[in-house]
Amino acid sequence: MITLTGKKVSEGIAIGKLTFYKREGKEIRRIYVKDVEKEVQRFQKARQKAIQELKVLYDTAAKEVGDANAAIFEMQQTILEEQTLVDRVNSIIVEDKLNAEYAIQTVISEYLSNEDTENKIYTPGHDVDVKDVANRLLRVLSRSWKDKMLMDEPFVMAAGELYPSEAVQLDKNKVLGFVTRYGTINSHTAVLARTKGIPSVIGLGEALKKDYDGKMIVVDGYEGKVYIEPDYTTLTKMKQKQDTNVTHVKNLERLKGKENITQSGQRIDICANIGTREDIENVIRSDAGGIGLFRSEFLYMENGPKLPTEEQQFQVYKLAAESMGVKKVVIRTADLGGEKQADCLDVGHESNPTMGMRGIRISLEKEEVFKTQLRAILRASVYGNVSIMFPMITAIEEVTRAKLLLETAKRELKAEKTAFDEDIQIGVMIETPAAVMISGELAREVDFFSIGTNDLTQFTLGMDRTNDKLGKFYNSHHSALIKMIRIVANNVHLEGKKISICGDLAADLDLTETFIQMGIDELSVTPNQVLALRKKIREIQ
Numbered sequence: 286m287i288t289l290t291g292k293k294v295s296e297g298i299a300i301g302k303l304t305f306y307k308r309e310g311k312e313i314r315r316i317y318v319k320d321v322e323k324e325v326q327r328f329q330k331a332r333q334k335a336i337q338e339l340k341v342l343y344d345t346a347a348k349e350v351g352d353a354n355a356a357i358f359e360m361q362q363t364i365l366e367e368q369t370l371v372d373r374v375n376s377i378i379v380e381d382k383l384n385a386e387y388a389i390q391t392v393i394s395e396y397l398s399n400e401d402t403e404n405k406i407y408t409p410g411h412d413v414d415v416k417d418v419a420n421r422l423l424r425v426l427s428r429s430w431k432d433k434m435l436m437d438e439p440f441v442m443a444a445g446e447l448y449p450s451e452a453v454q455l456d457k458n459k460v461l462g463f464v465t466r467y468g469t470i471n472s473h474t475a476v477l478a479r480t481k482g483i484p485s486v487i488g489l490g491e492a493l494k495k496d497y498d499g500k501m502i503v504v505d506g507y508e509g510k511v512y513i514e515p516d517y518t519t520l521t522k523m524k525q526k527q528d529t530n531v532t533h534v535k536n537l538e539r540l541k542g543k544e545n546i547t548q549s550g551q552r553i554d555i556c557a558n559i560g561t562r563e564d565i566e567n568v569i570r571s572d573a574g575g576i577g578l579f580r581s582e583f584l585y586m587e588n589g590p591k592l593p594t595e596e597q598q599f600q601v602y603k604l605a606a607e608s609m610g611v612k613k614v615v616i617r618t619a620d621l622g623g624e625k626q627a628d629c630l631d632v633g634h635e636s637n638p639t640m641g642m643r644g645i646r647i648s649l650e651k652e653e654v655f656k657t658q659l660r661a662i663l664r665a666s667v668y669g670n671v672s673i674m675f676p677m678i679t680a681i682e683e684v685t686r687a688k689l690l691l692e693t694a695k696r697e698l699k700a701e702k703t704a705f706d707e708d709i710q711i712g713v714m715i716e717t718p719a720a721v722m723i724s725g726e727l728a729r730e731v732d733f734f735s736i737g738t739n740d741l742t743q744f745t746l747g748m749d750r751t752n753d754k755l756g757k758f759y760n761s762h763h764s765a766l767i768k769m770i771r772i773v774a775n776n777v778h779l780e781g782k783k784i785s786i787c788g789d790l791a792a793d794l795d796l797t798e799t800f801i802q803m804g805i806d807e808l809s810v811t812p813n814q815v816l817a818l819r820k821k822i823r824e825i826q
């Protein structure tokens with residue numbers, strides 16, 4: 286048994302087979318193989334699978350766009366069935382003792398650069414199809430993780446580092462847990478793991494070796510420990526821990542329907558944070574008082590190269606609104622940029638993206654994209670208790686401009702005779718020291734506030750929340766931060782407005798009492814933290 290220690294990111298125990306995540310589009314490496322027969326078999330299997338996929342594609346396309354247009358997939362099949370291609374790939378594997386991926390890439394490059402049109406294995410002008418075929422073969426060979434999520438048994442994922450755009454796509458039913466070499470507990474990947482309730486340990490360093498691929502692993506998200514090929518005693522202990530957690534969660538369930546009230550009668554609301562459509566169900570199960578933060582940017586990040594349309598967004602927001610009934614749903618407009626990069630919205634290269642084009646700045650630069658989102662939120666507002674929140678605010682002008690665009694969206698909808706809530710509430714995130722200092726003025730502009738302690742901490746301390754070297758310096762209980770939260774609460778309350786905390790600190794049970802004393806109106810946490818927080822509140826004098 287090998288024991289590794291890292292940083293705990295998301296609680297829970299995961300037990301399963303370890304699978305290393307292969308990032309798509311990765312450079313193909315030239316690797317010597319010992320068992321060439323096995324490698325030839327790998328290639329043959331991948332080729333058969335690719336042919337099979339193309340047959341399905343042909344049938345689907347023929348139905349949808351007709352035989353003539355579908356013929357391209359038939360042509361791609363013939364490329365894969367071409368004996369000279371098969372022989373050439375096999376010969377590189379067998380004679381040069383090289384891996385199938387490298388052999389395929391070599392042969393395809395040879396074909397593409399071959400000027401001899403007479404001897405081409407495919408019709409000239411179809412280079413793009415040859416590339417497409419090669420990509421298909423390579424993807425099948427690499428068994429991309431997205432395919433894995435569709436087909437395989439549940440597994441524990443391992444990676445050097447996992448980006449938020451990748452973490453957002455993890456299917457909780459397939460990914461039992463994940464472990465990484467690098468990363469920090471404050472990153473958005475960590476936030477997503479907690480929101481989805483996927484047990485995870487990160488920052489295991491080089492000790493997390495590729496050799497462990499396929500081995501049995503236990504992830505202890507409570508302790509930040511990982512056991513590779515656990516011995517009988519450890520496995521039994523971990524299974525017990527898993528069962529104890531089930532009992533613990535069951536005990537917490539008794540608090541469903543109960544109030545969030547201290548012994549002395551002070552109340553505070555608890556809401557839940559979500560990122561995707563799938564999380565809505567968890568909020569319903571959690572008995573939260575609503576959705577305090579819908580990180581809508583994840584809809585953009587999981588949508589590939591295309592921007593999510595107004596209709597697409599409307600459907601998700603409407604589902605959230607309807608599912609919550611009278612309970613509130615705070616939709617934060619897209620907080621893209623920084624480490625939350627989406628393929629569909631290129632902000633260009635930046636040397637310091639965390640302090641670059643982010644959140645409201647992008648929205649104000651890309652007015653049409655912003656207006657599409659505002660229209661979708663407005664349309665959803667008639668289906669429940671929806672409000673809008675703007676992220677990364679630093680100045681009053683940003684709020685004024687955002688509100689003007691909201692008015693334009695409202696006017697458009699009115700002209701189209703589309704229903705929306707005329708009095709939709711508007712809030713802002715307090716994530717920058719600037720926003721803290723002008724919170725009094727901001728309180729005269731908007732209806733409510735939510736403190737994003739994750740960003741507020743990094744900007745107050747001047748420390749990157751994703752830099753894993755800063756662990757010991759990164760003090761999330763820093764008195765400067767607590768003072769800032771107090772200042773905001775006082776300023777906002779003076780104007781008779783409400784204040785919530787939706788950053789990770791909201792779930793920090795060591796601070797619950799402090800927040801209640803400050804008069805914070807609401808804490809918004811991940812769905813699976815709701816009942817533990819309720820328990821804590823009810824125990825406070």
Ligand code: PEP
Pocket residue numbers: 476578580620716736737738739740741787788789
């Ligand atoms: C925050 O900064 O605390 C916050 C809630 O926003 P995010 O974590 O998505 O940046």
Ligand code: MG
Pocket residue numbers: 716737739740
């Ligand atoms: Mg933030």
